[in-house]
Amino acid sequence: MELLASLGDGFAIAISWQNLLYALLGCLLGTIMGALPGLGPSNGVAILIPLAFTLGLDATGALILLTSVYYGAMYGGRISSILLNIPGDEPAMMTCLDGYPMARKGQAGEALALSGIASFVGAFLSTCGLVLLAPQLVKVALLFGPAEYFALFALAFATLGGISAKNQAKSLFAAALGIMLAMIGVDTQTGVPRFTFGEVHLYDGIDFLVAIVGLFALSEVFIFLEHRGTEKDATTGPRMEIGRITPTWPMIQSCIPTMGRTSILGFISGVLPGAGASLGSFVSYSMEKKLVDRDGTFGTGDPRGVAAPETGNNAAAGGALVPMLALGVPGSGTTAVLLAVLLALNITPGPLLFQQNPDVVWGLIAALFIGNFMLLALNIPMVGLFTRVLMVPPRILMPIVAMISFVGIYGISGSSFDLMVMLIFGVAGWALRKLEVPLVPIILGTLLGNEMEVNFRRAVTIADGDYSVLISSPLTIVLWAIAIIGFIIPIFVSSTLRRKMKKDERDLTD
């Protein structure tokens, strides 16, 4: 009952004309950004954070706008999967398998509408799960001391690459580099400058927004420059007829059990550290294929093959919010960007957030529900409009993206120095992507590095300089054990898992 009362308060905050307008704007922008090739949820939210920040929106408004963009981009990612066979983002990869064949059979509109419904079901059920699970996790998190938090941060970094991570040494490199970047600036505890080289601009540290926009958005521009006119140029696909845009009732009906099962599966893989949306959609698709694919129609345009990964990936997106809100530790790239949103608004997620700022938490959750309904309402009738967005060629789109990135960052401080730093991040991001170094641990490092060090030093200081305090309580031992196992497992299983994902994809696209 208390839960429903809190949720009711949240809706009271979220439902004002202004906030509903932000939600609508966010959903529209998000869907467009998700649909555009080269602008996934992370990029979309990253470009908009500094803008929302400099425009001086209040915390609730900005949060509603940006989470709507996040959810909208998750919806939008499927559009290019289905129409062009190019996933808008990694989790949408599995949607290509049955979505594109459906489109080729002239059922593009139905596939789009069905995946919209599946996205809605997955996101809606997982938001319900979030409401139930997050307060429970908060109760556990309140037992955490500094040593436990330090272990928890280590766990987040160790499992961030996920079970399909390619090279754990590169994940480690990225995490260490990101935390090192956070060290730049005046030390919060003793007040001495570190790694500033006497440069006044560096005393405040490197703004994580500068790092995010540079690494994600700007490096994307360089990738497009590199690939222009080659076979990797994604703009030369054939045009696709949309067909009817409402799926038949029997088609929806056949997908209901699939959507139910994959919602649960997706949610669980979203909550677990290191799994995330990509694995959520992959596991959902594989399970459904084993369970219901009796006639071997999966991969040839079976509606259930569209519904399963879409439900799974959106459910996982909701599930990933649980550790982010309750513990302050995101488990995936997109939730890391959402963490950046909160930190930019001076809100520190974690167990205390639920006690000190219940309005923010429940307002956000209410906004997620509202955004979901809006997206469903927008997506079914307006899908034709969104597909037209796909026709905007990168040669026109990317200059706009680059310039808006610069405008947003310039707006924060009004200094050319930040623009230079962003450019360095953009070039470095391009090189690191070529070398297959994951960028998300770098971002997470710049976001959480200082907090991690503070907990480390606090724990040891309380114990009078005794470093063994870091692994003294049972809880810390458990967390460290999970961290170590989570870091080691991918070394052994990721190659088999990757091969299987590749094989499934190849079998079906041939």
Place this chain on the structure above:
Amino acid sequence: MSDRIFGGIGLVIAIFFAWQATLIQTSFISDAVGPKTFPILLAVLLGISSVYFLLKPDPEPDWPRAGRFAEIAFAALVLLAYGQLLPEIGFVIATALTAGYLAWRLGSKPLEAVIVGVGTSLGIFVIFKLLLGLSLAEGPLGF
């Protein structure tokens, strides 16, 4: 080979970072750990992973040809110049030039590039400055 070079660079960064960490001046009030320990720990982790790249490099990534390298380097230079010139010549002119250049290099015909450049610049100016009131760089002409 790329991974080996990368590992070498990583190792240099790690050593440089650790060296800089030892140079941090400690103030007279400090906690039990101090401001140096954690950065040194990070440098060690970065160093270990870099040594791993040196010993066990991944297969060579798909690097672009020299021409494309120059393309990316030149685009970075143009954006660098943009950042420096922004306060000098004002937002509208600097942005129109830069966006136009990027559009041209991404495959637009010259006329289209001019339209994209001017359109992007004026579009951002109208939406963000006039409608939303964001502060953009002002040149001597006031825009």
